[in-house]
Amino acid sequence: MEYNFTEIEQKWQSYWSSGKTFRVRIDPSRPKYYVLDMFPYPSGAGLHVGHPLGYIASDIYARYKKLKGYNVLHPMGYDAFGLPAEQYAIQTGQPPQKTTEQNIRRYREQMDKLGFSYDWDREIQTCDPSYYKWTQWAFLKMFHHWYNKDSSKAEPIDRLIDAFNVQGNGQVQAAHHCQKIFSAREWHAFSEKEKEDILMCYRIAYLGETTVNWCAALGTVLANDEVKEGLSLRGGYPVEQKKMKQWQLRVSAYAERLLEGLDRLDWSDSLKEMQRNWIGKSDGTEMEFRVSNGSETFSMTVFTTRADTIFGVTFMVLAPESEWVEKLTVPGKRKEVEKYLAYVKTKTERERMTQTHRVTGVFTGSYATHPFTGKEIPVWVSEYVMAGYGTGAIMAVPAHDRRDYIFAKHFDLPVIPLIEGCDISSESFDAKEGVMCNSDFLNGMTVQEAIPAAIREVEKRKLGKRKTNYRLRDAIFSRQRYWGEPFPIYYQDGIARTLPESSLPLELPAIDSFHPSESGEPPLARTKNWTYQGYPLETSTMPGFAGSSAYYLRYMDPHNPHALVSAQANKYWQDVDLYIGGTEHATGHLIYSRFWNKFLYDLRYVCKDEPFRKLVNQGMIQGRSSFVYRIKNTNTFVSCNLKDSYETTEIHVDVNLVTGDRLDLDAFRAWNPEYKDAEFILENGEYICGWAIEKMSKSMFNVVNPDTICARYGADTLRMYEMFLGPLEQSKPWDTNGIDGVHRFLRKFWRLFFDKDGNLYVNNHVPDGKELKILHNLIHKVEEDIENFSFNTTISAFMISVNELADLDCHKREILEPLVILISPYAPHIAEELWTLLGNSPSVANASFPVFNPEHTKEQTFEYPVSFNGKLRFKKQLGLNLESEEIIRLVVEDVRTEKYSGGEKIKKVIVIPGKIINIVI
């Protein structure tokens, strides 16, 4: 019988789905294990071979854990709200509901072909009202809570109001951005609007004025993680900084907990490091400077991590956006400053970031007084100081800060060195080392001593106090978009009011035009009756990360109409034990969902404060793009190695028209009408394409569809091959060379179960030591490798074992049956088929993982006389005094021998001279 993968795979896929083989339920008698994939955004392009990489790995692990007796939750769903569907809707008029549904269907078809063990009864789609009800619900909870720094958790806003009623806000330790300090009496006197405005500054979900990333081309604001190098992540359009009133989440309140929680997570160091950088904790000091513009005197605060350099401050710098600029610009400088501010405004965020070498700035005309020396120091404005970090103003120490140094040199400001013997003739000395000088009471101390000493002095003189700053900003939560969750918010006399929980979900209305309105308002603004009890509803929608922030909780209890997740389900499933997905979510989703989860934890809706215990980042599978070279202004294409003699344009060509870099000329002509009359200049009768490794994407024509591979080799081969390609976490280009090897192996595996005539043949003979050794070595290896996510090396082990068993012509049930179980996580279809052919009832998923017995693999242990014949050079370790020809007797723990024509010879001895030492002879 031949290995007919098409038939086998179809048969078992339909068996699994109709029999609901992978349905899971709460079962207190078994330990739980939760294996989660980052759910995909269903794009119009469908899955390419890179997408399933992580899914295959998680499926292997989930099946393995199931075999190990765990009750495994392994769900899948779709992150269905998002920009691309809406962009597509704008271009084509197709409603996103419709295209999203189509894409989901396509994704599902493709995934089904790969034989995943998902419990599809738990599928969720973030655009489904029964799901986003709970996204809106969480938002309402955040609106109604504030962050108490004393208890380090979120608490109901009513309790804050109680505090205001009794004592005002002076003593309240809260994460907030309220500028006013008021007494209880003042609080009582405020109007309702005033009270609401104040409370808004304390809510965890709040509406606030802030500098946002505004993307004009997309017509929406974007979160920091959606912007890269001044361009939008989606589409690559320019992004500018703009002050706008937006919904935000007070993620910054959780900065310390988000940072500290990382220590308890089993994530890769690099990912943790990325999150640490993103949170950007820095310990320093806030220091006050008296500043005068000639007529008025103010107290201005700056933040520094180098309080020790206080005596090197020779000027101050304000961010152009800082409110101090207005106050400190003297009349004589007004024109100049305004001109500078106008100049800064014309620069896009991207320009400001890429043109960092350009030194710009302007003097305000004001002076600050140095708190220790009393000297007057000028206050400047420059774009190199950022409004959003610290206080938007800095004390500049040109001798010991690179940026300040460059600025000082450019504008000819004084530089005072503070470290003995440091060379600052061409650049600043930024290292935190050396002995202080020119620094009054700090002189003679090392930098490490001077930092705390300076802070102590600052605090003693009441010039400032210790402060920890975080780079992490609050998340901007509104998008001027249609295809997202509507906010359960309406406006009454300019006050934001929440819809009652009982009215959720607030469903997204169907609309017919997806363009933003003329005035730049979101599409919902044009929707008739977008009101609640006659009051206008919020017209922006929630961002992409809203729906993905708690989906892992919903999988635990996906159909519950009364709660996001019941306490019972949450208590059983707890948290995600293994989360697999790409690094691209390091500073987005993985921060937001940790924040979201911590918030729900504070409110006791979930029992774990960290959602994802272990996280593995699968690498990206890149595409191998092919190129043709068109001679400029012609329709003639020249082969790769001849292209240097012509002036050519490089054009991407569909990789499916190329075999081993040779272009199929007819297929190329048929590919695109533009090329139907193409002429070719060949080399050796062939057209050779150029190539490059790039991101796999439709626009590069380098997409390899898993369906094609499945049709040709079967899903089991694809699954094993993707794992065989290399370490899971490593990025690697897709290369179909080598897939034959894996396919050959599976055929060989199949043939192991048949006799020479091709009849199924399995006997009940008792296996001998050799066969048992092969099996148990393999059990050991598979177990070890799966636990270490080293899926590629397991496959080698399978290949070796199967070859050995084939050589022994082994058809023993006791060996072959466990072998089927071992391979089932990798190649589930072939395993199911063989499992039933062996007379077992389906499915192998319900079998248990074979037990490793070291007795079967153990090598001999005995005392052995060993002659070292002068090759022994281990006297020191052994504590022996040996002459070269001496023969010694050692207690040997293990001896490895090797057969050769003359008999056996010793290759390796493991001795115990107090400590185990490996010796190779």
Place this chain on the structure above:
RNA sequence: GCUCGGGUGGUGGAAUAGGUAGACACGCAGGACUUAAAAUCCUGUGGACAGAAAUGUCCGUACGGGUUCGAUUCCCGUCCCGAGCACCA
């Protein structure tokens, strides 16, 4: 610039509480079976040198040092590649 990874045959990659480097696979070369092809199987395959051959010797894990009886593995320095952050005071 800073942080974190990484550099091993023609290729993807094995092997690190330090102990036979190159598992396994691809590719390539040769062979068997076949009218032929496909499929399958076998043999060889890091480099250099010696030998008819079995085999042996030397060199080899980016480069230069160090620790060690022994280093792909540990330490120091240099170079290169990848990823992330990037005026964060």
